Amino acid sequence: MKGVILAGGKGRRLRPLTCNTPKPMLPLLEKPVLEYNIELLRQHGIREIAITVQYMSTAIKQYFGDGSKWGVNLYYFEDSPPLGTAGSIKQAESFLDETFVVISGDALTDFQLSEGIAFHEQKKRMVTMFVKEVENPLSFGLVVMNKEQEIIRYIEKPSWNEVVSNIVNTGIYIMEPEIFSYIPSMEFSDFSHDVFPLLANKNALFAYLSEDYWLDIGTFDQYRQAQFDLLTKKLKVPIPYTEVLPMVWMGEGVTIGKGTKIHGPSFIGEGAMIGAGAVIEPYSIIGKNSIVSSYSHLQKSIIFANSHIGKNCELLETTIGDHTMVEDDVTLFQKSIVADHCHIGKSTVIKQKGKIWPYKEIDSHSIVGSAGVKEGEKSAGWLQKSRIVGRGNVEITPQFIVKVAMAYGSLFAKGESILIGSQENIETTSFKNLFLHAIHGSGIHTMECKEMNESLFQYAIHNLQCAGGVFVQVESERGIVIQLYGKEGSFLTYKQQKAIEQVYMSESFYYASEKEMGRNKLVHVSVNNYVEAVLERIDIKTIQKQKFHLLINKRNDMLQHLLMIFLQRLGCTVTWIYASEQKDHVKALMKSSKANMALMFSEHGNRFELYDTHSNIYQGTDFEEVDIPDLLLESADNVYPMSLKLGECYLLFYMHNEKNSFQLRWKRDILYRIGKLFELIALQGKTLLSIAEQSPPLYLLYDEVVCSWKEKGKVMRKLLADMERKEEGIFEGIQFKYTEKEWSYIVSDTKQPKILVYSHARNPVIARENMKNLIEKIRQYQKV
Template sequence: MRAVLMAGGSGTRLRPLTCDLPKPMVPILNRPIAEHIINLLKRHQITEVIATLHYLPDVLRDYFQDGSDFGVQMTYAVEEDQPLGTAGCVKNIAELLDETFLVISGDSITDFDLTAAIEFHKQKQSKATLILTRVPNPIEFGVVITDEEGKIKRFLEKPSTSEIFSDTVNTGIYILEPEALDYLPDNTESDFSKDLFPLLLAKNEPMYGYIAQGYWCDVGHLDAYREAQYDALDRKVKLDFAYEEISPGIWIGQNTFVDTTAHIETPTIIGDNCRIGARVQIEAGTVIGDNVTVGADANLKRPIVWNGAFVGEEAHLSACVISRGSRVDRRAHVLEAAVVGSLSTVGEEAQISTGVRVWPSKKIESGAILNINLIWGNTAQRNLFGQRGVQGLANIDITPEFAVRLGSAYGSTLKPGSKVTVSRDQRNISRMVTRSLIAGLMSVGVDIQNLDATAIPIARTVIPTMSVAGGIHVRVHPDRPDYTLIEFMDAKGINISKAQEKKIEAGWFHTRREKTRAS
């Protein structure tokens, strides 16, 4: 049996960890997520793996090569021009899938019994079987309802709170028959949850949901990334450890020196070729990669430290992530949920505050206190969208340059030749922002219907009558007169979904990366 490993994601919500890594190559317990997935497949006698790649494909391909070092046979399919979506990329390799096959997402940690799921699929003579699991809060996932026999009756992708009708969610692991792909067009972007599965449901094809027992974590954002590490250390999920367990709950790699005065709590993992200095305090839940140096008297409270990092004397790391090759100098503090991107330097006695992200190759000067994200040399919000659209201080956060890029990011999510409305209140700042948004939209081939100064209720009312893909409205924030609020609406005049917001954010971060490369 063959497996398709979907490994093309760019992982925008995991930035800055994924600025120079595809999401499946982000490490859990010092080994890429994709390696843990391959180990799972191997445990269930699935040794032929086809990886679909798009973002930074050479990273994964160079790591696994032909797969022989990992006990599998690896082949690769690269989406060169544009991403084809979860289903489109599998349709693209349909000629390699001539019997029942398994599709698995490259960004999840799980120990599901795949053998039992495959047996269920064959017993039910299903065309497509979705492996499901129960979660406490399904709002970020695709919700699925099955009948008593396991046949799928209904599903909804990323519901709002009011739309939740089940706690069984789609895990992104599917068992498919080759003929299921016949419903998909060639060389066209398509998605399993949005395109193929609703079509199979409409055609009354046999489609079942298998509710799996075991651990599953979608490593889709930084909080989930840290939690997956801690759960793996606590053995809540069955993963292979790359190092010897020298005592219960402590794994240490080869050629690693730990000073006799260092104090290590369990569970903790320390990689190969590390140096842990005198009187270092390492609390339970800490993950230290290969080739890491930790100076004397450093205090490590559950950080995740990647390969090649340096932690200076008396440094304090608290439940943060220190990426590959970064340096945290003497007496520096990196606080909870902060992330330091690869090859960055945190100077002596500097502080990275809670939740702050530092993009790769940045330098934080000695004694500095960083309270805002450092992204490509600029400061920015942690997320582009807030509770009600994009908001920020007029002419400080929301500048003409910002609005141009936002317009082009939104336009890039629409089909070529689409038309959108743009409207605003009567303030001069709103007029400036709308003109910049229009410039950005037109730069990616979107046609504009400019409603000028129009109240937002009127804009919402007329949008459904105008055959447009959506609309943007700019106004002074109703609760903060110094803030500008930019709201995005769909073709019905309703605020766009969270999934559409994520697409715009992906386009936004892509344009920032391309701008930096050009400079």
């Protein structure tokens, strides 16, 4: 049997440590990550090993050579241009002429490969994937398997909505050469995106669940954790140095000064020097030939080889690259990183998460913030539901806006245009202009529009054929809201949002040349054309016959202008009232004015409450607070699901349109939603209450169950297994279908440690009972 190790990754998320060193060569207790993988293959009798290389491949080849030092034969295959995980292995097809094991070169593991190989030979399938339970599966390929361990669904890097299991792909496989028939030559092909979903449908993919140690090293936290796990013997890998004190390992030629305190677990490399009075706290790692001078204090810090730490320094959970000089009295705070060949002057303070990039010199007495020499990272997850929310100049700063704009620009091709707009006030206009100029630096053109609301803006993206759009507004409760759009005015997909975050975190921006810089163009969007586009999708004549009299609150000039044009065309009479009217006063005004309905709009007009003549108040939702996949709510292209909330129930009315006239972007359009609501009432010739009483709508109940992040995947997996006897759908969350119109749906909340539960039926009693059963199971499985 042969082996192949994928070692071509650039390690963008680990920069600046990977600026001079390829990720597979980063040291773990002085040995490259890749060396542990070679030793693992040899341990299980695999000595013929291919290594696919691309980024800084010379460093790998020079270190390992032909592999004879490790008792193996190494063969290198260049992955140039980058062809993806599957495409790179295709390069070694001529070498891999028998069953072979694939290992990712940036993972640390002690998997019992021999046991997995025996399982593979027993099942006689094309691919066996090593899988493992994890607490947070978002960064991995999610695996759903049946009782025979056959993989029936594969979801790469799911959102919390899609988490239906806590079992993930480890990037370690046993494969037959037949796999190459599914991989094109000299084309980009990825196992997770292109090959595995196809094999899962062909019953050719099996999972071997291992309880052994495995850690994917993709972030700084994971890189540090790998070192600590080696120190604490969490995996079956020997430490080559002598254990001179309990859990303290030292190499040859180490010099220890008088009065030094060293606490395990810790690691001190060959030829290192520890000065008098220095304190080495647990989980400290000092590379060979490095110096820690007198009275310096290390706590959970990692120092690469050949670096010098001066006197009276304090290193708190920091990482220092090789050949770096840190002068006296320097303080480095948690999660700070100093790359290779840097010089940090005396009495400097590097704050939490500060990054110093290679070959930088920091003057004495400097204070380096979290931005470092290059701006630092913001925690992942700041982009949710295609929007960014925060306080102006607190969470949302000019520096942050510039980086977000550059990252958003990475979604588009050079020369494409996006639409940009905002509310017309000083705060939003300033942030809009910042975004506009920054994205020009990515080679993206902008079309700028004035006097907009969200619905009109989404229409304009489609009408002007823009590749995307950015709309900035202020909300009284949430602060600045930056809404990002894709083509046709749709919200960004989860994968697009993750791509933006990844570019933001790695700072791998594209900087256009002077000739490629984006340009701005002011555009006018016709309100009348927009209103006509909405009216084309509504039964105008039927509504006009009703001659509705409406009470509507004044919210903003743009919304009022749109409603006046729209409702006039529908034959409605409008009485305008103040925005802040209390509910009882609205009901009284309805009686005195003899209005059919009242519409009370939210601050920006994207939500409304509808009052009927029976004092019922219906909340018009746009499904933002009810995260149900569209697949559950639409049975055909020409069906529009309209939701009104009455009490605890969401009433779902399914409206029919002309074939193919409904597009997803209209679902959130405020005029379209109101028009379809009036159409429903007009077609029935009854009040909403009468429609609900005589032709019962479908009831949708909703509740939330607290569930810790680390328990979510396990709970979802157990629910899926427990409900196997029922027909179910697995997409974003899990649907349990009891009858055609009776189902329950569970999905993990994307922002909070909660599982959301929905129950749908014609009878609210049945809906409530089904929901109660699921909630009890969710609570029960958290205790297991």
